[in-house]
Amino acid sequence: MSVAVNPLQRALIEKAGHDNGFEHVLPALGNTVILASARHRSRAAMVPMAGGVEVRLQPASPALVSELLRSFRPWAGVDGEFCVPTLADLSTLLRRAASLSQALPNQAVHDYHTAVTQALADLPSGSGRTEVERLVRQRVGQDRFREALLIYWGGACAVTGITVAETLRASHAKPWAQCVDDVERLDSFNGFLLAAHLDALFDRFLISFNDDGHLLIAGRISQNDQHRLGIHSGMTLRWLANEHRPYLRWHRERFLLSA
DSSP states (O other), X not given: OBOOOOHHHHHHHHHHHHHTTOOEEEOOOTTOEEEEOSSOSOEEEEEEETTEEEEEEEOSSTTHHHHHHHHHGGGBOSTTEEXXXXXXXXXXXXXXXXXXXXXXXXXXXXHHHHHHHHHHHTSOOSTTHHHHHHHHHHHHXXXXXXXXXXXXXXXXXXXXXXXXXXXEEEEXXXXXXXXXXXXXXXXXXXXXXXXXXXXXXXHTTSEEEOTTOBEEEOTTSOHHHHXXXXXXXXXXXXXXXXXXHHHXXXXXXXXHHHO
16 A cells, blocks of 8 residues: 655655666656656656555566566566565665666667767778778677676676676677677677686587576587586576577577587
8 A cells, every 4th residue: 555755755765766776756646756767768666655665667678577576576566566665675676677777678779879979970080981980889889798798697607606807708699790780789688798718618609508598518528628617517597588598599509510
């Protein structure tokens, strides 16, 4: 049951949003507080309840709610609503929602196009510009892809959980050159954040994953080398979303050809 929101409650909810990726307050009626951001296109409508705060998300990506359920299922209600018991819990939910909103399609593509436009505007005119533009697009795209995967996987390897950023690589399942458009290239589901040795193997189709996330290892990697590499068939992805599976199937077909 909703309760009347007093000025202090409203101020605290707005501050939780401002501090956690929802810095704009939009006009709303009654007890509802609606928050948005200039950095992503998701919105959050909040209503104080007797047992906490009800959060109704208007996600920029259809995958947002299902990804939040991975971490916040105990607070989940119906139709993508979450009922959080405290302001600290509200801050945690909003922070993850804002981060994912910047990492999931198609916000990463929007940010990529903006960054490319700015980078190209700084280029001098003249011969060779076409090749330079191609390199700029690829560099900016790879940077954006890495940022998206770092956010999505919480800064940890998708298999081992290693959190040393210098050792982590953004691995495409369907390589940049094989993608049909920028949506595929920048799709955070088209790849995994992997430790460097796993990235090298994944990039060369020497390992892959099945539809349950279990590691597949090419037969030409001997047991001794598997041991030295620290890999084994019992390893799995920390989680796997449905949106990963079409890209993984593409990768697995190439893996089976090279295995």
